[in-house]
Amino acid sequence: MASFIGLVVNKLSVAPMMDWTDRHCRAFHRVLAPNARLYTEMVHAQAVIHGDRERLLGFDVSEHPVALQLGGSEPGLLTEAARIGEQFGYDEINLNVGCPSDRVQAGRFGACLMKEPDLVAEGIAAMIGAVKIPVTVKCRLGVDELEDYDRFCAFIDTVAAAGCREFIVHARKAWLQGLSPKENREIPPLRYDWVHRLKIERPNLVIVINGGLSTVEDSLEQLAHVDGVMLGRTAYHEPYRLHQLDAAISGGVQVSREALLRRYLPYVEVQLAKGVAIKHISRHILGLFHAQVGGRAFRQILSEGAPRPAAGIDLIERALAATQSREHAA
CATH class of the missing domain: 1.20.120 (Four Helix Bundle (Hemerythrin (Met), subunit A))
Incomplete structure (x- = not known):
């Protein structure tokens, strides 16, 4: 890992995955990948504020560095949830602007927020003003018919102007209607070139790429273009692959x-x-x-x-x- 514009940049991270990346999963992934940044499942800001915090937010000290991913769109709620996350000891707050599920859309958060960059920027600015830890965004390339590189860059620029310095980009757009979350991870085409171009044109931003990475070789190739790679389902279904990639990036020795x-x-x-x-x-x-x-x-x-x-x-x-x-x- 290295410092970059005041951030600690991890070249490898494991994606937040609903029903999967709970505290027991993260503790296992930490054993596999000592140098990776880990993320919680998405937790809605209201649940953080009003729910069972120990059950929702508790984690083992071995998990550091670990980020709390929040869902939501109301700046006041996001701010309060971010403060709570910081108090719990999280190393980063991440805002979900990429999940396309119907339940998420009904609550006006997740990928549908790609259509509301000003609202995202307002929430990001509020959280940055409230906590000392980094506040980051995980997003898509666009949604529905809004599939245009310039529009994607405009979203990034609007949120970056609010103070966000790191973007984790799932290199696909999302269809908000007609595709299941699983299909949205598979059917829209991957456009790695958009993310590579973004890094070239916005060198002062930390850009992490996500989506479709399943081999060590694929992931290492991406690191020639961006600051970091994020593994999702491969890390869960084939966890030894996560260990192999962590060792390859860090120069560590693979163990059995x-x-x-x-x-x-x-x-x-x-x-x-x-x-x-x-x-x-x-x-x-x-x-x-x-x-x-x-x-x-x-x-x-x-x-x-x-x-x-x-x-x-x-x-x-x-x-x-x-x-x-x-x-x-x-």
Whole structure:
């Protein structure tokens, strides 16, 4: 990581993913990628203000650097939520201007805010004025028929004028009607060239690229054009890929899947002692042995055993042993 215009820029980060990047997932990803910046699931500003803060915002100290992603559009609510996030110890506040789901649109936040750059700028300015940690934006290239590079740049410029120095760009537009969130991650074409051009034309901004990155080679190639890469579903479904990329970027040494899992077990034991059911933790490690000998057995043992009330740390040991016995047999 390096300093850039007062920011600490992480060349690698893991995307905020609803129902996936909870605190147990992030603790696992930290073991895999010691140098990556981690993001929470999107939390609406009103939930931060009025909800169970420890459940919504609590995190393990090992997760640093970790960012809180907020949803919302009302500057006053965003400001209060940002203050709370800073008090909880988060290293960054990120505003979601990219999620295209119907529920998000109904609340006037997420990708539909690409149509309201002045409102986004107002919220960003309010948060920047309220906290000392960086305030960043995650956005798309545009929405619906508003697919124009100059319009995209105008959005960036408007928000940057409010003080935002870092933009994480999912290099696709979003369709607000007619496509599911999953389809919006796959159907609109990727336009990496728009993000590369943005970095060339706005060199004083930190630009991180997201969308469609699935291999170490693809991600490293992107770093020749932008300041950072953000992995999403690949990091979740094939977590060892996240470890490989972190090692490649940082010059670190790759370690085995078993060694990584054993580094995670102390965290698991602490959580189990607190009364957390193992099923809430084990679901995040199912892909660790993706495409490896014994990987199917590993997933099966965890998936079938985790819902049982008496399941404990021995379940993970049995799953790990299954990968080793099949590896030796092969």
